[in-house]
Amino acid sequence: MRNLPMFGLTHGNRSAVTCDLKCDNACSRPAPNTSCEPTFQSVASAALSRRALLAGGGALAAAAAMPIVHAQEAEASSRAAGGLKFTPIASVDSTKDAFTVPKGFRWDPIIRWGDPLFKNSPAFDPTKPSAKAQALQFGYNNDYLDIIETNRGGTEALLVCNHEYTNRAIMFPPATTADEEAEVLRTLKAAHGFAVVELERRRRGEKWSYVRGGYHNRRITADTPFAFDGPAAGSDLLKTKADPEGRVALGTFGNCSGGTTPWGTVLSGEENFNGYFVADPAARGSKRYGLTNAASSYGWEKIDPRFDATQADYAHEPNRFGYIVEIDPTDPKSTPVKHTAMGRMKHEGANVRVDDDGTVVAYMGDDEKFDYLYKFVAKNKYRKGDSRAARKHNLKLLSEGDLYVAKFSGVQREDNANLGTGEWIPLTKNGKSAVAGFTLEEVLIFTREAADAVKATPMDRCEDVQPDLKTGRVYVVCTNNDARGTAGKPATDAPNPRTANKNGHIIEITERRGRADATKFEWDLFLVCGDNGQAGTYFGGWEGPVAPISCPDNIAFDSAGNLWISTDGQPSSIKKNDGLFKVPLHGRERGHLVQFLAVPVQAETCGPVIHDQDGSVFVAVQHPGEEGTWAAQNSYFPDYVAAGAKPGKGDWRGPRPAVVQVTRR
Numbered sequence: 001m002r003n004l005p006m007f008g009l010t011h012g013n014r015s016a017v018t019c020d021l022k023c024d025n026a027c028s029r030p031a032p033n034t035s036c037e038p039t040f041q042s043v044a045s046a047a048l049s050r051r052a053l054l055a056g057g058g059a060l061a062a063a064a065a066m067p068i069v070h071a072q073e074a075e076a077s078s079r080a081a082g083g084l085k086f087t088p089i090a091s092v093d094s095t096k097d098a099f100t101v102p103k104g105f106r107w108d109p110i111i112r113w114g115d116p117l118f119k120n121s122p123a124f125d126p127t128k129p130s131a132k133a134q135a136l137q138f139g140y141n142n143d144y145l146d147i148i149e150t151n152r153g154g155t156e157a158l159l160v161c162n163h164e165y166t167n168r169a170i171m172f173p174p175a176t177t178a179d180e181e182a183e184v185l186r187t188l189k190a191a192h193g194f195a196v197v198e199l200e201r202r203r204r205g206e207k208w209s210y211v212r213g214g215y216h217n218r219r220i221t222a223d224t225p226f227a228f229d230g231p232a233a234g235s236d237l238l239k240t241k242a243d244p245e246g247r248v249a250l251g252t253f254g255n256c257s258g259g260t261t262p263w264g265t266v267l268s269g270e271e272n273f274n275g276y277f278v279a280d281p282a283a284r285g286s287k288r289y290g291l292t293n294a295a296s297s298y299g300w301e302k303i304d305p306r307f308d309a310t311q312a313d314y315a316h317e318p319n320r321f322g323y324i325v326e327i328d329p330t331d332p333k334s335t336p337v338k339h340t341a342m343g344r345m346k347h348e349g350a351n352v353r354v355d356d357d358g359t360v361v362a363y364m365g366d367d368e369k370f371d372y373l374y375k376f377v378a379k380n381k382y383r384k385g386d387s388r389a390a391r392k393h394n395l396k397l398l399s400e401g402d403l404y405v406a407k408f409s410g411v412q413r414e415d416n417a418n419l420g421t422g423e424w425i426p427l428t429k430n431g432k433s434a435v436a437g438f439t440l441e442e443v444l445i446f447t448r449e450a451a452d453a454v455k456a457t458p459m460d461r462c463e464d465v466q467p468d469l470k471t472g473r474v475y476v477v478c479t480n481n482d483a484r485g486t487a488g489k490p491a492t493d494a495p496n497p498r499t500a501n502k503n504g505h506i507i508e509i510t511e512r513r514g515r516a517d518a519t520k521f522e523w524d525l526f527l528v529c530g531d532n533g534q535a536g537t538y539f540g541g542w543e544g545p546v547a548p549i550s551c552p553d554n555i556a557f558d559s560a561g562n563l564w565i566s567t568d569g570q571p572s573s574i575k576k577n578d579g580l581f582k583v584p585l586h587g588r589e590r591g592h593l594v595q596f597l598a599v600p601v602q603a604e605t606c607g608p609v610i611h612d613q614d615g616s617v618f619v620a621v622q623h624p625g626e627e628g629t630w631a632a633q634n635s636y637f638p639d640y641v642a643a644g645a646k647p648g649k650g651d652w653r654g655p656r657p658a659v660v661q662v663t664r665r
Contacts, residue, residue: 017626031369035452082560084612088594091576097635100598109638111210112656113140119213129172131186139163140191142620144258145607157199160266160329162255192253194220196329218332222251229399230341232444241313249320257349263394269347273321279309288448324350339398342376343447353467358382361516365462372456373406377517403427405456410494424519425454460496464554474509477552503530503550540591547595558610566605578605600624600637617662624655
């Protein structure tokens, strides 16, 4: 494992520790996409000429854009802000180790790293790293999260989340022998993956508690068998010495955002898988996916030969990661699936929309500078109901279908309702490759190369991509791209309007005729993030004060149709902690963004779940106090912050990533 980087902020607003551990210092290296011309494609200047350019905004013409109200939104616009009522909080200083909520609310951790999940789970003890113990305990650094109620009374639920990555420096003490360090590496490996945990409470509106030893409780780790399905399953490009059939992969890791399907399963994206491998830089796909022959971020190649892909026996092991995975939380004995039909990339996640006719579509982003926006249209239709036949059918919906990549244009409609239009370019069609020079298997395993070939639009790091199930509009979160418009890099364009985009933006897409399987769409810029009043910012047409926001990451919708945004890197100029924000999408309050909560020092806000009708908001608090060391921790979250107390003698002296519930007092 490499030495940790120096502390402080990187080119964006992230900590250098996050960049090293979470994405293998992707920002410090040349972007893997070298296929796009430095000047990119010209977006119609006519589309920009009628809109005043903001000072310092470059191509940012969206500030004068008029909010759109579609026919679908007639009822939605009357809802105005709606939803959970609260008094917004002020931004919290970035040195504060506190979880901050509005007046009249309280916060409680539901479950933390190391909490025992099973009756035979050992108690949490970070002074004695044990892979066997960690595989029976709650994992580290949750990103995607959902709370799925399972009975009519709302007193039972399943908590489902992924465990994205680990931070060895603050989790365990320095090893004194090689054997101790090897056990630490095995324990870190076991802290990745997924957790499914039963929850219970006495009545609605109260806080949840997790059930130790619950029937559905499950840990999925970097060694759990996953079945490949779809057209690339069994491909020679997926075969290794350990899996000569190319049909069973061991484990999942680097999982970021995700979504819960209408048929009750959970999807998650394998994102920064490249940082786990030592690979041959000359192998196909290595450069495009950021794989190198340097020591990996985690050092797993020291304890498991499959992570050294320079060996012929495991040359294809990296090809077995970078997929959308599907997990059935209701069946603890089920085998999780990796869907090759949905392509291979640094998947942020996938979110599903089902049209009235049963058409199933999943929207996905590739979280890398100058990579692309995708969608997958299933071949078969969704079947309603809970029958065994319907469930068996629906569990295969993401195994076959057509994969598309987005190409944006700045040409507007005649009525000037939108800033631009776009099209979904097919990469696969009717079970065959739609890209010249690529076989079907090559499209699905080297998806980035196929998207390069059809000249898709390079984006500013597509993070969460979610459809609003009330209006059908799709929201694309572009978290940042500090290389945009810099020397030798693609220039600004209409959907990516800012040079050296450190603060990110959100795009609003409307599919033609409101159909999820449409190949044409219209789009507008909804938010262009930054400090309040900063030149170049835009908040859906709202002209009053807003909360400062940067690096939007995960999003969610409440029952009133408002958008909730979690962040990963607040504006460095104001040095504030990350948080969760609410912004109306409709009516007079459209764009009026306010802050609901702030997470502790050096933490990221992840996986928001909004049960506003129940009076609850849930978030996963990832990497609190990440710049600390074992001997000098920077956070005591979540066990001491609430009371403002310091740990006593013999107490655990460090942070524990946790899932938190916020409720009214």
